[in-house]
Amino acid sequence: MTTPTTPVKPSASSWLLVAIAWTLVGIPLAWGIYRTLQTAVKIF
């Protein structure tokens, strides 16, 4: 199987998927960073 190799710009709708995917991993990560910051501020 061969696939066209000419660079093709990602479609506009794909950026919506990108935003959803990053939100799905970003929310737990942001929660984790927030919880860590809550602990970390105790040093100051």
Added chain:
Amino acid sequence: MAGLLAKERIIAGPGFNRWLVPPAALAIHLSIGMAYGLSVFWLPLSRAIGITQPAPGDWKVSTLGWTFTFGIVFLGLSAAVFGRWLERVGPRKAGVAAAFCWGGGFLISALGVYVHNIALLWLGIGIVGGCGLGLGYISPVSTLIKWFPDKRGMATGMAIMGFGGGAMIGSPLANLLINHYATPTSVGVWETFVTLGAIYFVAMLCGAFGYRLPPPDWKPVGWTPPAVQSGLITKRHVHVGQAWRTPQFWQLWVVLCMNVSAGIGVINMASPMIQEVFGGKLIGVAGALKDLVGDQRLQVATIGAGFAALLSLFNIAGRFFWASLSDYIGRKPTYFIFFALGTVLYAAAPSAGKIGNVALFAGIFCIILTMYGGGFATIPAYLADLFGTQHVGAIHGRLLTAWSVAGVLGPVLVNYLREYQLGHGVPAASAYNTTMYILAGMLVVGFFANLSVKPVAEGRYMTDAELAEERRLAHEGAGAR
């Protein structure tokens, strides 16, 4: 099912957005990153029988700590052993295997806790889970490097940042679950293991099914490879079987081992270290840690935990920052900074402790931890530069044995030296000084290992025929890059 996981099936179509691949990798790395947060289970597990306090037959924290050691050792071993397999079958199958191992490992450990069998606990998260760590860790590396030829460091840095951040999510989540499940007859850990195992299994499957490979000859729109490349960046490819026979592989092995040993030692002792070095100064009262009483000790311990948390933030920030920076300044100069600046900072830490400057002391270790994380995140791009991209995942897997060694060497060295110093009458506040100088010495070794890295010898690269055969075995098109 096998077809669903096949490498041919995940070749992206035209117009696929490459920015979908890093979150897939992050889903896996954030899950397996909980390996760094396992210590949250040790205290409750140390009273699994006694419930409110340790009883006869309860496990010691030091015994439980072996679970982490097994995990890191098996991470390196499985990455080394299965790296070549991963290159052939593709990242999706490897990601699914990692999900079964890591999620399944939690279930086996849950059974181990339920029947109170330490061997099952070690087997679950330590050995089976450790294999999941290795497979999951290397699964996105070569894929990301192929999708981001223009930003190799940044791309792998994003994924490996997730491994550093996993414990930030997993530790507080585990605490919430333990408190939720705790009853008068259970400390709530086996139930937490089952829940976390299920969550990680699903998250990792989502990540694995999000992986896509670029089509043959793919390159980003508007990007052309630089016509003139540095001698340390090759367009050719070294076979994994050849790579580990080159001096460059072992130089980078030493680079990673020294950088990780020093950093992992600090991570392990961060909380007790700041408490013992500054004692009452942390809360504005005179006296060493041993002179403090009740509530004062509690306040100092809270600050110690805050210091450890602060370091973990800088650890993950460094993974993204340094790996991205290496795309602009080059990998070798990036490691020069790690080792030169790191040596100075480790050597300066005892003085900061001696003059009682908490902010300076904390600042030094925050910078050190960015470079610890940066060392992990930049190494895949360094390997791709030197050995090419064809087998970079497998070569990275073999290099991770350096992490296994460092995972044992760093903590053992730091703990042994501390005990030795204390045993010879050195005050607790000064017990870390010699350790810091030794860690600085290890970075000097890393500095010279990095200095000695030269381009791979011509005879080590695959010929066109060998490369074509490798690509056939890897189910790639003839023109794949």
